Amino acid sequence: MxxxxxxxxxxxxxxxxxxxxxxxxxxxxxxxxxxxxxxxxxxxxxxxxxxxxxxxxxxxxxxxxxxxxxxxxxxxxxxxxxxxxxxxxxxxxxxxxxxxxxxxxxxxxxxxxxxxxxxxxHSSDQHEWFKRALAEGPGSPLRDRYHFRPGKGKNGELPPNDWESIFGGPAWTRVTEPDGSAGAWYLHLFAPEQPDFNWEHxxxxxxxxxxxxxxxxxxxxxxxxxxxxxxxxxxGLPDLGSHxxxxxxxxxxxxxxxxxxxxxxxxxxxxxxxxxxxxxxxxxxxxxxxxxxxxxxxxxxxxxxxxxxxxxxxxxxxxxxxxxxxxxxxxxxxxxxxxxxxxxxxxxxxxxxxxxxxxxxxxxxxxxxxxxxxxxxxxxxxxxxxxxxxxxxxxxxxxxxxxxxxxxxxxxxxxxxxxxxxxxxxxxxxxxxxxxxxxxxxxxxxxxxxxxxxxxxxxxxxxxxxxxxxxxxxxxxxxxxxxxxxxxxxxxxxxxxxxAVRREHPALGAGDAVEWLPAPDGVLAFGRGAFVCVANTRGEAVTVPAYGRVLLASGEPVAADGEATVPADTTVWFTTRH
Missing domain, CATH: 3.20.20.80 (Glycosidases)
Known part of the structure; x- marks a missing residue:
């Protein structure tokens, strides 16, 4: 509650x-x-x-x-x-x-x-630029808008470098040229359907x-x-090496x-x-x-x-x-x-x-x-x-x-x-x-x-x-x-x-600093003007000073005699303004 x-x-x-x-x-x-x-x-x-x-x-x-x-x-x-x-x-x-x-x-x-x-x-491999770059074959100026490179190995059968895709596997795919031959490779840091743009062009x-x-x-x-x-x-698209x-x-x-x-x-x-x-x-x-x-x-x-x-x-x-x-x-x-x-x-x-x-x-x-x-x-x-x-x-x-x-x-x-x-x-x-x-x-x-x-x-x-x-x-x-x-x-x-509270209280979201307050281990407490936030990351309740009226709590705090009990894994917002 x-x-x-x-x-x-x-x-x-x-x-x-x-x-x-x-x-x-x-x-x-x-x-x-x-x-x-x-x-x-x-x-x-x-x-x-x-x-x-x-x-x-x-x-x-x-x-x-x-x-x-x-x-x-x-x-x-x-x-x-x-x-x-x-x-x-x-x-x-x-x-x-x-x-x-x-x-x-x-x-x-x-x-x-x-x-x-x-x-x-990157674009889709169905982007008009990329489709034309493939259709026009080697030497197409549109290939310069992506990263096309010759492969390594005797017949260009190896990727140009050792980069890997974020989605797994090589970051390079070899194309089949219009004449049916195996051709250049293109870079895709994500899926093969997502060729990377060459931003130097x-x-x-x-x-x-x-x-x-x-x-x-x-x-x-x-x-x-x-x-x-x-x-x-x-x-130069250098090799990554071990990683x-x-x-x-x-x-x-x-x-x-x-x-x-x-x-x-x-x-x-x-x-x-x-x-x-x-x-x-x-x-x-x-x-x-x-x-x-x-x-x-x-x-x-x-x-x-x-x-x-x-x-x-x-x-x-x-x-x-x-x-x-x-x-x-x-x-x-x-x-x-x-x-x-x-x-x-x-x-x-x-x-x-x-x-x-x-x-x-x-x-x-x-x-x-x-x-x-x-x-x-x-x-x-x-x-x-x-x-x-x-x-x-x-x-x-x-x-x-x-x-x-x-x-x-x-x-x-x-x-x-x-x-x-x-x-x-x-x-x-x-x-x-x-x-x-x-x-x-x-x-x-x-x-x-x-x-x-x-x-x-x-x-x-x-x-x-x-x-x-x-x-x-x-x-x-x-x-x-x-x-x-x-x-x-x-x-x-x-x-x-x-x-709603954040809109009503300008201190929330504003500024570039917090004032850290003393707190038990596992607890964060900071003030911002007339506002205090207490976050208990522990698996058990803690007792902290009652900094004022409770504005909002992610759980159910219990305030008594100038102290507040903050349940396990609970954050409480207080205000000293009445």
Whole structure:
């Protein structure tokens, strides 16, 4: 049971206040929508833009400031849309450009910003450039826009270097030339259907600057940059040598990730965004929930780097605005480890003037309700259910801790329902390309991508009129939005209350520092003005000073005689203001 905040402000007035701020992104709560798994408008089992548009009021009422949409571009869907064939078209499975325009307009009317995914490291092998490069054969100038190389060995039968794909196996595929002969190899750090662009070729930069303008003209408020650390490769594409496969994501120094040359690209992009941020936006028909300027367009980097200090390079004043904090996401539920990564994050971001970002789940990692249900040390790719009750209790506590930190927070769809990963999906329904790579992972990402439940009943629990592209567990009926709405102590109501409190108390999310307070081992306590957050990561209750009135708790604190008992794996928000 959680203590609920009594009265939230009217959603449209809160949203309008955030929307009018040009620096809204510095302390925004941004909700990630995975389009194929959010809402299905036509009953085909696949989520779509019209379904998202119909559910925008839910997101407004939840209390988020912006919505980040994973890719919905035209794509063969070899990697769930991260293999883009046409960056200026909507895939028919999701709708069309008119649907995208309507979604953006409706979101703005509700006071929500829209951030779209951009995939600049690689295209689909069905992109027109790549198809022509293959069809035209050796010597085609279009091959210079990708990384085509002759193979090693007597007859070129070996890959050009020893790089491995993130999904397992070689990062190179040999092509069959138009005359039927075995030819050159092309680089793909991910699936073979995702050839990497060569960002040394000027046409690639020209194309993506044009793509940015296309979507900015459509009215989007920013871009999440996929594999932002991967665009530039080390000169000569040197061999990697011995390495740990688990470090390929960028947790170690790699010749294909986090090269200094990426920063020149982002400085160019920033000038475009700043240009659009000065434009006046159209006046909407309603005075509620709209903003009078389009200012405050942003870039968000998905940059896996060895350290948070390297991540800070991406958010220098003339580059990107935010970068995902993967060091925080991968931290165990442990007070000492959490304090270390919080301090290092704030210290790294302060010199460049960027806000910290905090995230616990996304479409690529095991949901934190499942990660925290398992023993520590298993990382972010967990395939066992663990202790469901323990995981949910810790996940709720971790959320209140995250939302109390200075900076911006990201929420992945369904975490507000306390959804776990689905760890027992049948092999025949799995679609993660890593599952199909013989030397790769086992397709763990499908488990966090199962469509979310909206109602207690129906063939897909309100996701759509028919079934869903991945099967939902029967127990999700009681985790649905319908089941949790208005239910005291539910995870959904905890999120709604927390986001309402965050809007009412400016100290939450603002600034770039926390004041650490004395606390027992296994407990984090920090103050921010008239606000105090206490997070107990221990498996037993602890007693701490009652810092004031309890605003909200992920469990049920007991206050008496100037002290408060904080249960195991519980976070409490106090205020000294009465």
């Amino acid at each position: 959680s203590q609920q905040h009594p009265a939230a402000p009217a959603p449209h007035s809160a949203a309008a206040t955030v929307a009018d701020r040009r620096d809204w992104w510095r302390d925004a709560v941004i909700y990630q929508v995975y389009p194929r798994s959010f809402a299905d408008s036509d009953g085909d089992g696949m989520g779509d833009l019209a379904g998202i548009r119909a559910r925008l009021p839910y997101l407004r009422d939840l209390g988020v400031d912006a919505v980040w949409l994973s890719p919905f571009y035209a794509s063969p869907q070899a990697d769930a849309g991260y293999d883009v064939a046409d960056y200026r078209a909507v895939d028919p499975m999701f709708g069309n450009l008119l649907d995208a325009d309507a979604l953006i307009r409706d979101a703005h009317e509700l006071g929500l910003r829209i951030i779209v995914d951009l995939v600049p490291n 000027p046409a690639v930069g020209d194309e993506f600057r044009s793509i940015l303008r296309f979507w900015l003209d459509m009215g989007v408020d920013g871009f999440r940059i996929d594999v932002a650390h991967g665009l530039v490769k080390a000169a 740990d496969q688990l470090k390929l994501l960028g947790n170690d120094v790699m010749p294909f990730f986090d090269q200094d040359g990426v920063h020149a690209i982002y400085r160019q992009w920033r000038t475009i965004l700043d240009e659009y941020s000065k434009d006046k936006g159209p006046e909407g028909p309603s005075s509620e929930g709209r903003w009078r300027e389009t200012g405050g367009r942003i870039f968000v980097a998905e940059a896996w780097t060895p350290t948070v200090e390297r991540t800070a390079n991406y958010v220098r004043p003339d580059e990107l605005h935010q970068a995902f904090n993967f060091q925080y996401l991968s931290t165990e539920w442990d007070a000492k480890e959490l304090r270390t990564v919080i301090d290092r994050t704030l210290e790294a971001m302060r010199p460049v003037g960027a806000p910290a970002t905090w995230v616990l789940s996304n479409h690529d990692v095991t949901r934190h309700a499942t990660r925290f249900a398992n023993p520590p040390g298993l990382g972010t790719q967990i395939r066992t259910a663990g202790d469901r009750e323990l995981g949910l209790r810790r996940a709720r506590a971790a959320t209140l801790l995250m939302l109390a930190l200075p900076g911006s927070a990201y929420v992945y769809q369904g975490e507000e329902l306390g959804l776990p990963d689905v760890v027992d999906l049948p092999d025949e329904v799995r679609q993660d390309p890593a599952y199909f790579r013989g030397a790769g992972q086992d397709g763990f990402r499908d488990g966090c991508r199962v469509p979310i439940p909206w109602t207690r009943t129906g063939p897909s629990y309100g996701f759509g009129a028919g079934g869903s592209w991945l099967p939902q567990p029967a127990e999700w009926a009681e985790l649905s939005v319908e089941a949790q709405t208005g239910a005291a102590g539910s995870t959904l109501e905890l999120y709604r209350a927390a986001l």
